[in-house]
Amino acid sequence: MKITVLSKNNALLHRVKVTLLGARDNDQVELVNRSASHLDLDMPDIANANLLILDGSEEEAPDWVNIEKFNLQHPHSSTILICAERIEQILVQAMRVGVRDALYLAELEDRLIEVVERARSRQAAFEGALRGGKVYSFIPSKGGSGVKWTPVSRQ
Numbered sequence: 001m002k003i004t005v006l007s008k009n010n011a012l013l014h015r016v017k018v019t020l021l022g023a024r025d026n027d028q029v030e031l032v033n034r035s036a037s038h039l040d041l042d043m044p045d046i047a048n049a050n051l052l053i054l055d056g057s058e059e060e061a062p063d064w065v066n067i068e069k070f071n072l073q074h075p076h077s078s079t080i081l082i083c084a085e086r087i088e089q090i091l092v093q094a095m096r097v098g099v100r101d102a103l104y105l106a107e108l109e110d111r112l113i114e115v116v117e118r119a120r121s122r123q124a125a126f127e128g129a130l131r132g133g134k135v136y137s138f139i140p141s142k143g144g145s146g147v148k149w150t151p152v153s154r155q
Contacts, residue, residue: 002107007055057084078119
């Protein structure tokens with residue numbers, strides 16, 4: 001899984017990297033020293049991410065519009081916001097734009113692996129749903145007011 005971490009805080013980038021590499025998974029971790037308040041969706045590190053981790057503990061508010069665009073353009077990906085404290089406004093806004101999880105700095109090392117595993121299982125479920133489905137349609141033999149189609153997903 002490709003994980004991209006955006007933060008201007010080098011100490012936070014290091015904490016996240018050490019935590020993720022300590023899990024011993026075969027994840028590709030990209031650290032981007034950049035603010036989440038100016039999200040560039042065309043950057044290859046961001047556009048190809050399966051998991052996007054954003055630093056929301058900065059003074060500037062995250063780029064909510066582009067975060068929402070990312071989540072809509074990449075429904076298979078997950079987004080995590082790291083917050084300095086529990087501010088209800090930020091959490092509600094994050095929920096509105098499709099952020100999957102919010103972590104607080106104090107619990108980063110304890111919960112990050114759990115959240116990454118949840119994103120991994122979500123991605124696996126999404127990929128599995130695309131592979132096995134079949135669509136059948138049934139058309140009545142007698143006329144009527146119109147043709148009715150009944151799609152059925154069967155695995």
